[in-house]
Amino acid sequence: MVRVKDLTKRFGTVTAVDHISFEVEAGQSVALWGENGAGKTTALRCLLGVIPFDGEVHLSELDLARQGKAARRRMGFVPQEISFHDDMTVKETLLFYARIKKTDIFSSQSGDLLDRLGLVTYLPKRVRDLSGGTKQRLALVIALLANPPILILDEPTANLDIQAREKFLSLLAELKGEGKTLLFSSHRLEEVVTLADRVLVLELGKLVADCHPNELASRLDTRAMLKLYFEGDEWIQQALSTLTGHGYSAEPNGTGIWVQVVPLEKAKPISILTEAGIPVSDFQLEH
Amino acid sequence: MEIGNVLILAQKELKDARRNRWFLLYTLAFTGLALALAWLALSGIGNKGLAGFGRTGASLINLVLLIVPLMGLTLGALSLAGERERGTMLYLLTQPISQAELLMGKFIGLALAILVSLVIGFGLSGLLIAWQGGTTEAAQFLELVLLAFGLALASLSIGFLISATTRKSATAVGVALFFWLVFVFFGDLGLMGTAIVLRLDIDQLFTLALLNPLQIFKMAAILAIRSNLEVLGPAGTYALRTYGSQLMIFLLAILALWSILPLAGTYLVFRRKGVL
Numbered sequence: 001m002v003r004v005k006d007l008t009k010r011f012g013t014v015t016a017v018d019h020i021s022f023e024v025e026a027g028q029s030v031a032l033w034g035e036n037g038a039g040k041t042t043a044l045r046c047l048l049g050v051i052p053f054d055g056e057v058h059l060s061e062l063d064l065a066r067q068g069k070a071a072r073r074r075m076g077f078v079p080q081e082i083s084f085h086d087d088m089t090v091k092e093t094l095l096f097y098a099r100i101k102k103t104d105i106f107s108s109q110s111g112d113l114l115d116r117l118g119l120v121t122y123l124p125k126r127v128r129d130l131s132g133g134t135k136q137r138l139a140l141v142i143a144l145l146a147n148p149p150i151l152i153l154d155e156p157t158a159n160l161d162i163q164a165r166e167k168f169l170s171l172l173a174e175l176k177g178e179g180k181t182l183l184f185s186s187h188r189l190e191e192v193v194t195l196a197d198r199v200l201v202l203e204l205g206k207l208v209a210d211c212h213p214n215e216l217a218s219r220l221d222t223r224a225m226l227k228l229y230f231e232g233d234e235w236i237q238q239a240l241s242t243l244t245g246h247g248y249s250a251e252p253n254g255t256g257i258w259v260q261v262v263p264l265e266k267a268k269p270i271s272i273l274t275e276a277g278i279p280v281s282d283f284q285l286e287h
Numbered sequence: 288m289e290i291g292n293v294l295i296l297a298q299k300e301l302k303d304a305r306r307n308r309w310f311l312l313y314t315l316a317f318t319g320l321a322l323a324l325a326w327l328a329l330s331g332i333g334n335k336g337l338a339g340f341g342r343t344g345a346s347l348i349n350l351v352l353l354i355v356p357l358m359g360l361t362l363g364a365l366s367l368a369g370e371r372e373r374g375t376m377l378y379l380l381t382q383p384i385s386q387a388e389l390l391m392g393k394f395i396g397l398a399l400a401i402l403v404s405l406v407i408g409f410g411l412s413g414l415l416i417a418w419q420g421g422t423t424e425a426a427q428f429l430e431l432v433l434l435a436f437g438l439a440l441a442s443l444s445i446g447f448l449i450s451a452t453t454r455k456s457a458t459a460v461g462v463a464l465f466f467w468l469v470f471v472f473f474g475d476l477g478l479m480g481t482a483i484v485l486r487l488d489i490d491q492l493f494t495l496a497l498l499n500p501l502q503i504f505k506m507a508a509i510l511a512i513r514s515n516l517e518v519l520g521p522a523g524t525y526a527l528r529t530y531g532s533q534l535m536i537f538l539l540a541i542l543a544l545w546s547i548l549p550l551a552g553t554y555l556v557f558r559r560k561g562v563l
Contacts, residue, residue: 045377048380048381050377050380050381052558052559068385069383069384069385070383072381072382072383072384073383077378077381079374079377079378079381081374082378083373083374083375083377083378084375084378085299085303085375087303087306096295096299097382099295100292100295100382100383100384101382101383
């Protein structure tokens with residue numbers, strides 16, 4: 001579906017993307033992972049054909065360098081910073097992009113999409129009056145107009161609050177379930193673990209790893225602190241000894257205890273304590 | 288290039304122009320001044336016995352020389368740089384459109400918006416002249432409108448090139464204003480000064496005048512209204528003697544080049560730089 005060979009992008013003397021090669025199968029969800037400045041956004045912009053690059057990119061057998069427009073017909077894009085024309089209403093915006101994509105926003109597929117993403121009531125509103133989350137959903141609807149097989153998303157939840165992020169991620173998971181090919185950049189491990197089948201790790205523009213999200217999680221060893229609260233102080237000592245007995249690093253802290261947890265197993269101490277008959281009344285997670 | 292995409296983008300640009308404060312300001316200024324000039328010209332009909340369209344047309348040349356290039360240069364300069372600055376260009380180009388379609392769509396849309404503005408200004412003053420002074424020389428007046436549109440296209444094209452080569456819209460407008468000053472300054476005083484200082488021959492002076500789209504418009508407009516260029520002095524006489532009846536075609540061709548070449552340059556810069 002997507003074939004990238006020796007993709008390189010230089011800005012003067014700086015090499016933002018350095019000879020990266022990878023392939024994405026149809027229906028796969030692949031994350032581009034890396035710190036800020038690793039080259040994720042630049043790589044995605046090259047894949048969209050909006051900046052000139054060296055190397056080869058093929059989307060559905062179309063050569064992006066020569067058939068950019070046809071290739072872009074097969075993909076939808078959700079940017080990190082949503083930049084619509086603010087003076088237009090949601091309906092005008094949808095109509096404009098639908099005309100470019102040669103589709104109809106009132107077709108059954110597009111109508112379902114508007115309904116599913118809860119945008120019908122926003123149609124008469126100006127884009128500038130929308131919240132970040134609603135703009136993101138609008139960008140997703142536009143990306144999905146004309147039903148492209150590939151979705152490219154640049155840090156899709158970076159500007160969303162936690163509730164909007166959860167909703168947006170579940171939408172993307174549904175789309176993945178429907179067979180869309182997803183290629184997205186992210187620096188949030190939870191997002192990658194939830195959504196991706198594979199992770200491409202970028203460092204200073206180079207592709208340094210192509211692995212499963214769980215492998216990335218264990219490699220990163222991004223430990224978090226879980227604070228557990230109990231219904232009475234008498235449980236604190238029992239909880240400490242139970243968790244240290246299971247190999248956890250835990251220590252008392254005022255009305256509860258702090259436990260160091262690892263990615264993908266953050267809730268495990270709670271289930272250990274519950275199994276041991278120690279009632280946990282509340283918890284808090286800090287990275 | 289798909290004409291359908293160009294038209295969609297042009298239509299959007301035309302709609303956006305209605306909300307553009309610069310555009311509204313230029314339209315109001317041009318219309319107001321054109322009406323004022325028409326009224327002033329008409330007030331002398333009785334004394335001098337001159338027809339309204341010819342006299343007003345002559346006064347409108349100077350108004351066009353000031354306002355139309357300013358309009359084209361600044362609106363052109365704001366076009367690509369503004370979209371780039373707001374991030375809307377990146378998003379537009381991720382859609383199934385080509386850079387050439389985006390460029391042509393924006394250019395045609397803005398050109399039509401300027402044409403609307405010119406038609407309002409010239410149209411209202413034309414109606415006033417026709418009502419008060421009759422329709423003699425109306426054809427020359429119409430030629431003036433078309434030539435003003437030609438100058439607008441050339442200015443817009445230069446504005447686009449400025450826009451493609453600058454990152455910020457404020458810088459683009461600054462550079463556009465600088466070009467406007469240079470073109471206006473090199474209109475008469477600059478050319479005369481240069482000719483005296485450099486002791487230019489008459490053919491060199493005429494060639495130098497062709498490097499300024501405002502001078503080309505001025506020569507073509509005077510030729511359309513008066514059928515001779517004596518008012519421009521030796522350079523005008525030289526041009527008419529050298530090119531004869533082909534002079535208007537020659538001037539129009541040069542004005543067309545002033546529209547085509549900067550736009551072609553804009554496309555090349557746009558292709559090389561992408562959206563950044």
